[in-house]
Amino acid sequence: MSTGGADEGRQAWLRTVAADVARLDRSSSAERAADILRRSITEGALPPGAQLSEIELTEVLEVSRNTLREAFRLLTHEGLLVYKLHRGVFVPELDERDVIDLYRLRRVLEVDVVRGLAERDPELPAGRLEPLQADVEAAEAAALVDRWPAVGTANMRFHEHLIGLADSTRMDAMTGRLLAELRLLFHVIATPRELHEPYIARNRGLYELLEARKYEQAAADLHQYLLDSEQGILEAFRAR
């Protein structure tokens, strides 16, 4: 390992390469199969409660049973599937208690991230908020053409990027899981517009508060935001 001259530039370059390598390495049959299944589940093609037959899916995905089962395990970790011994794997059916549980976690984590930004404000490089801005604009654009599921995913990505500001790999992992489960809930709700529309503007408001470095107010807003969102889902859920 010879450490060359321009350390600063060198390291950054190496990191981007490492990221690319990781992306290439990602190709394992089990993970590819999991990717396809993940999309089917999060997009609602597989409704909650549905059973995933092994032999059926081996034919569709063109992988062996063992590999398929590895894909199942991967998705189980993300909360997108549940195993029932000797019965098979199913898309989980979440209920109101799960909504409350999920939102409790979301509030704790997201609000803490925003609040924590105040302390490490100086070390935050410029342009760190760009992904958030892109998500806000994506949601606004999708709303203009009435693509409400797309609005939903853009909103979710906003929160994912928000958590990402904390630079905590474990928070990222937890959030990924929480949001995946949340997506599961969206599909049992009949009115995606009412569900997502109010939060387009609120996300923009949040983004602008962050850009203005008003972290304390952003945290307070986010807290109320998540309470309202939880309430909305609970109401839509009870009216199912």
Next chain:
Amino acid sequence: MSTGGADEGRQAWLRTVAADVARLDRSSSAERAADILRRSITEGALPPGAQLSEIELTEVLEVSRNTLREAFRLLTHEGLLVYKLHRGVFVPELDERDVIDLYRLRRVLEVDVVRGLAERDPELPAGRLEPLQADVEAAEAAALVDRWPAVGTANMRFHEHLIGLADSTRMDAMTGRLLAELRLLFHVIATPRELHEPYIARNRGLYELLEARKYEQAAADLHQYLLDSEQGILEAFRAR
């Protein structure tokens, strides 16, 4: 589903039965293998950085390679193993950044749980704190006979039960993961006594504050407690 008379007692009984059933169902070869490996890792038999050879372990655990790989997947979910594609599975090597990350999460979650207890104090049934008391006493007993690793596990169980007070399945899962990773860190530290001893008394203090329903003070104490613990691990880590 006929809902009988004494709902309160009935439900509790049904839950214990359901727990037993789940425990029996737990018997899958992959999970049994995972149990054995989990113990080997958390008890330090497998040091961080060690590679787990497939053919070797199939002979020791007497399971097929496929089943063993399922066990590997289970443990990667818990953070006790990491996969490197085409290279094998390894016991992760955590560094100082991981310590900071882990403790950040611990502080957020545990402090929030304690603080949240204030609001739902009335609905907390009596005896809910008994597991905590048992853990405190177990740690004190182990300390008397100089069994410091046992003190460490008792202390950890204390925090696990603390989180359990929130009745959040997802918090329980996250905490399980966090503490498992923390255990990984303990084994690279040479002085288990200095590491665990101070927290025996602090756990008792915490327990007594909870019993006295002084939740706000308990939360504040816990926050400082976790900061101190983090500092201790970081110091021991830098002096490795």
Next chain:
DNA sequence: AGCGTAGAGATTGTTCAACAATCCTGCAAG
């Protein structure tokens, strides 16, 4: 008719053996 039971069929859990793909090691060449 209602209820419990036995057995057939289907599905999952697990094993085994084989092959393909990739990584690591050591050595030779520049």
Next chain:
DNA sequence: CTTGCAGGATTGTTGAACAATCTCTACGCT
């Protein structure tokens, strides 16, 4: 000292087979 290339070892994946368990239907009993 680095580069390139075998060769061996390990992981990734497959397919078939068998055991264990669940589900469903049909039967017999009260």
